[in-house]
Structures are given as C-alpha cells and as structure tokens.
Amino acid sequence: MTDLTPQHPVIAIAGLGIESSTFSPARTEAPAFHPLRGDEILSRYQFLAPGTELHDSAHWRGALVGKALPGGTVTAAAYAELTAELLDRLGRLGRIDGLWYDIHGAMTVEGLDDAEAELLARIREVIGPDPLVSTSMDLHGNVSRELVHQSDLITCYRMAPHEDAMDTKERAARNLVDLLTTGAPRPVKAWIPVPVLLAGEQTSTRIEPAKSVYAAVDEVEATEGVTDAAIWVGYAWADEPRNRAAVVVTGPSREAVTTGAERLANRFWAARRDFAFVAPTGTLDDCLDAALASTARPYFVSDTGDNPTAGGAGDVTWGLQQVLARPEFKDEDGPTVIYASLPGPAAVDAAVAAGVGATVTVTAGAEVDDRHAGPLTLTGVVHAIRHGDRDAETEAVLRVGSVHVILTRLRKPYHHEHDFTDLDLSPRQADVVIVKIGYLEPELFAMAADWKMALTPGGVDQDLTRLGHHRIRRPMFPFDPDMPDPDLTARIVAPSDRPLTGPRE
Known part of the structure; x- marks a missing residue:
C-alpha cells in the first residue's frame, strides 16, 4: 500500500439515506438505517478498499453513514438521534479538507421539508465553510437550491434501475479528491428546477425517452469546463415543495455549465409527454x-x-x-x-x-x-x-x-x-x-x-394524480398537463454565494 503523506487530503464520509413516502402511514425509526460508524464505513465501498488507488489518495475518515430500506416518514426522534451522533462524530474527527456526503435525497422527516439540506447546513456549522463537500445521490432524490448551495460538487445515478449506483459514488469521491489535490477553485454550479414529477417506472433509462435524455448527460460532462452533470427525476411519492425534477451541472467554466444545464433541462422538458411506463x-x-x-x-x-x-x-x-x-x-x-x-x-x-x-x-x-x-x-x-x-x-x-x-x-x-x-x-x-x-x-x-x-x-x-399532492409547487406536469413552458434558464449558484435568506425557489 502506498504510504500517505501530509499532502494527502483528509476526507470525512457521512450521510443518511432513505426514500420516504408521505402517502404511507408507516414511520421509520433509527434502527432501520443500520448505521455504520468509523472505519467500518469504508467497507461499504469496494473502491475504497485498502490498496486501491482512490483509497491511497486521501486519508478517509468515517463519521456515520446510515441507509434504510425505503419506507414511511422518518420520525423526528429518529432523525434527532442519528444526526446528533453523526455531528458529534464529525466534530471529533478534527480538521478535514473535504466531506463526501452520501445520501439518497428523498428523506422526509416529521416537521422538516428539506431534510438533507438541513442536515448539510448543520454539518457546515461543525466543519466550517472551508472543507469541500461532494454530494452523491439517487436520481429519484430531490435537489433544492439550498442543497446545491451547501455542496461544492453534486451528482446522481444515470441509470434506472440503478446499475451504476456504486459507479456514481466512486465518481463523487474521485471528483472530490481531484478538486482537493489539484488546488482548483471551487466549481460553479448551474441549477435548474424542472416542473415535472413522474414515477420512476415512467422514467426508466432502459427505454426512450429517458434512455436518450440521460445519454446526453455523458455528452455534457465531456464538455471542456464541465466537471459533472446530472439529472434528477425527483421523488414522486412525497408531498413537499422540493419534489420535482432538477438539473445541476458543475465545473470551472460558468459558460460551459450554464449551456450544459440548459441543454439538459430543455431536453427533459421537451420529452415530458413521451415518458411512459417501462412495461405494459x-x-x-x-x-x-x-x-x-x-x-x-x-x-x-x-x-x-x-x-x-x-x-x-x-x-x-x-x-x-x-x-x-x-x-x-x-x-x-x-x-x-x-x-x-x-x-x-x-x-x-x-x-x-x-x-x-x-x-x-x-x-x-x-x-x-x-x-x-x-x-x-x-x-x-x-x-x-x-x-x-x-x-x-x-x-x-x-x-x-x-x-x-x-x-x-x-x-x-x-x-x-x-x-x-x-x-x-x-x-x-x-x-x-x-x-x-x-x-x-x-x-x-x-x-x-x-x-x-x-x-x-x-x-x-403509480397513478400519481389520485394520491392527493397538495404541497408541491404548481403548475407541475402531469398534474397540470397544459401548463405553459417554464423558465429553464440556469440559476448560477456560485462559490461566493452566501446562504439564502430570500424566498425559496
């Protein structure tokens, strides 16, 4: 194994992941997350096994990572218990250069509308503003502007079913290491909310149009000035203002990430009426x-x-x-x-x-x-x-x-x-x-x-219109099938941005 030198960055790993249906009467408690702690976290990720190139490129420090089977809303007590331990363990790690935030993105907690962004804001209070954060997600997660703001890099799966889940996590970790070791400036982030909310079974990348829509992600990522590109379908079975599709493109070039994000968002919107169930x-x-x-x-x-x-x-x-x-x-x-x-x-x-x-x-x-x-x-x-x-x-x-x-x-x-x-x-x-x-x-x-x-x-x-959403942002397709075309210009979340104090978007 390669000896680590002081020049290797210190990177913490933390996160909580679950899909939470607000239309289910079930409630999720803390044991359902099967939390891993400390060094045992590294065992989750084959690409961080001792002797691998990525493992040897940084000092990896596990805090707490918990992943639950999708279920009902997480109780306030469970969230409080898990986050308190996660934050305490992060605080005891000492100085870190980066954080890999491994989440799902569709966790609903009693009394919270944007649990992952809320947790990351609390993590920032512990680790400070300087460490770089790379967030990895499921494409059925939800991406608020607040989550993008608190992250420096953010990405998600590109396949549904999620055959690339581990590839995505590795990409998030690798991009973070590359950013930390090259000394490059913090990336520019282009975020576009897309007012479409569809079930995963209607947006499988096995078939068109999702197959072609997601193929364009690789093309945008290959553009000079772009580090990563991602499209989130969003999570259809929760009723929160953040639930919708989204696009984020990150990289050093404001022009490149803007162009790439708008290309992906317009392509997704244009295909909205063509999405169909993956099977009869x-x-x-x-x-x-x-x-x-x-x-x-x-x-x-x-x-x-x-x-x-x-x-x-x-x-x-x-x-x-x-x-x-x-x-x-x-x-x-x-x-x-x-x-x-x-x-x-x-x-x-x-x-x-x-x-x-x-x-x-x-x-x-x-x-x-x-x-x-x-x-x-x-x-x-x-x-x-x-x-x-x-x-x-x-x-x-x-x-x-x-x-x-x-x-x-x-x-x-x-x-x-x-x-x-x-x-x-x-x-x-x-x-x-x-x-x-x-x-x-x-x-x-x-x-x-x-x-x-x-x-x-x-x-x-799967019949979303009969579930009774009443808190999502309207108009929203397919709930409002004849809605006018939305504003799909990129919202630039630049490195110098401060936490939002105005109206949420």
Whole structure:
C-alpha cells in the first residue's frame, strides 16, 4: 500500500439515506438505517478498499453513514438521534479538507421539508465553510437550491434501475479528491428546477425517452469546463415543495455549465409527454389474465402500489387477496405461483412453531397500511423457513392452493434469484411470479420471459394524480398537463454565494 503523506487530503464520509413516502402511514425509526460508524464505513465501498488507488489518495475518515430500506416518514426522534451522533462524530474527527456526503435525497422527516439540506447546513456549522463537500445521490432524490448551495460538487445515478449506483459514488469521491489535490477553485454550479414529477417506472433509462435524455448527460460532462452533470427525476411519492425534477451541472467554466444545464433541462422538458411506463400496465386481474393466457414462463407481475423499495409499507393485503380469490389457483395442481411478499410476525412465528410440512392457519398483513384491505387469514402448508435475513429477519413460505406465499417478520424486497432459491422456491420453473416491486431489478428482468406492471393501491400508487399532492409547487406536469413552458434558464449558484435568506425557489 502506498504510504500517505501530509499532502494527502483528509476526507470525512457521512450521510443518511432513505426514500420516504408521505402517502404511507408507516414511520421509520433509527434502527432501520443500520448505521455504520468509523472505519467500518469504508467497507461499504469496494473502491475504497485498502490498496486501491482512490483509497491511497486521501486519508478517509468515517463519521456515520446510515441507509434504510425505503419506507414511511422518518420520525423526528429518529432523525434527532442519528444526526446528533453523526455531528458529534464529525466534530471529533478534527480538521478535514473535504466531506463526501452520501445520501439518497428523498428523506422526509416529521416537521422538516428539506431534510438533507438541513442536515448539510448543520454539518457546515461543525466543519466550517472551508472543507469541500461532494454530494452523491439517487436520481429519484430531490435537489433544492439550498442543497446545491451547501455542496461544492453534486451528482446522481444515470441509470434506472440503478446499475451504476456504486459507479456514481466512486465518481463523487474521485471528483472530490481531484478538486482537493489539484488546488482548483471551487466549481460553479448551474441549477435548474424542472416542473415535472413522474414515477420512476415512467422514467426508466432502459427505454426512450429517458434512455436518450440521460445519454446526453455523458455528452455534457465531456464538455471542456464541465466537471459533472446530472439529472434528477425527483421523488414522486412525497408531498413537499422540493419534489420535482432538477438539473445541476458543475465545473470551472460558468459558460460551459450554464449551456450544459440548459441543454439538459430543455431536453427533459421537451420529452415530458413521451415518458411512459417501462412495461405494459393494467389492473391486477388484467395482468393475471395475460399471464395465464401466455406461454411465456416464468411470467412476472409487479404488484406496484405497495413496493417496499419505493416507500410502500409492504403489508398491504389487497393484491394477495385478489390472487388467492382466483379459481385457477385454488387447487394444489393449479399453475405454480410465487407471491413476494407479506409481513406478518405472528404468522411467521406460527409457521416456525409448526414446522415445515405442517398445515397452519395464520393471519398477516395490514398492521401498518389497512386502508385498502384488512388483515388476511390464510390456511396452507409450511413449505420453507429461513432465519437470519438482514431485512426480513425470518421468512416462511406457505403454500395455499398453488400459490407459494412468502411471509416475513419484517418487510423485505425480493430482487435476486437467491431470495427465492434460499426458500426452496424455483422462480424459473414457476408459471407466475408476483413481486411487490415497480420496474424489475436486473436479475428479475433477466429471468422474466415476459412481464406486466399491475397498477395496484398503496403508498406508492403509480397513478400519481389520485394520491392527493397538495404541497408541491404548481403548475407541475402531469398534474397540470397544459401548463405553459417554464423558465429553464440556469440559476448560477456560485462559490461566493452566501446562504439564502430570500424566498425559496
């Protein structure tokens, strides 16, 4: 390993990340963030492993980084607990040259409208105005002018699904090291809010127009005078003034970042009416009818309204009730169906106590979100039990007719083939696999012979106009489909800017 010299910058790492649906009754507490502290933070990032070029280019100091499964609003007490520890740990690091602020950007906290900017302002009170801050985000985060002001560099993912998540984090860290080691002046930042708010499933970079819109990001970044370029779609399932799309381009040249930002913002706005769902959609019954009529196997159906990786409570029973009511699935010899998943701690305990092979009657779901259907009672054979999952803690599979229902102690996303095979399930041999998800994550997408998205109810309902936003800035597309063209000129947030005291934008 290369010996570090005093010339190597000292860089702290800190951040809290979650998507918080304000349309879910769930609340998120501090343990959900699984916070890492000190040197254990470096283990999150392969590109900072000892011996790597980036690791050896700086003195990296972990403060606190916590990442939670998307969920409901973060309680004020949880935020206070986590931020107090984060700030205390930062303060005890001593002098630093830079901070890598690793966040998601869609965290809603009780009593706060712009939690990430608020936290970064408090971090600035601890570390002072001199250290450079590089902020990395999910493209479904929200970018207020205040967040841009407090950051020197800011970037986000360029792919949805987020196959470039770790690449983005590395880019944020590398850009910070480069800025600190070259002695270049603080970048100029061109920020443009774009009054569009769309679901991630409508803006997937797998398909047009997002594929081309995001391809232009690389072109702008390659321009002389530009350090980084980014487009945020924003987070559609929270109701705050900051929720909307945004563009930020950073670099040493005011002219270059202005031109690049306006190019990206105008391109996104021009494409607003062309964004469409990444897969065919329909009611859940429509999707099941299509699956049963098709010869494609396995056929995946997304139960989208309660997607736990977008902020859904995960325990809405409406979808599973519809599935179990289908006559095709009543008999054990019917089409093989996998349903993932439904939280039910008592149901899981009962299955564990009975053991594999036993027939049990249990009740699960609707402990958090009972607005669409109540708790569901089901009788079936215990197919499998698994302990020790990071998210679910304990999982149990109950076969009800031909449906294999995955029950969990705590909610869990099912994104990988091993999530199923670890439970003695064979998704590739199943007829229909129903997952609480939006667009299929890469492994599921590769596994699916065909798929559809069911527009189901829940805290992350894909029909945004029926959710009831009333605090977002209007006019906003698609809520105001015939709104006039907005002002998409770049707002320059220059290095010499002071904290904003006027009206927020």
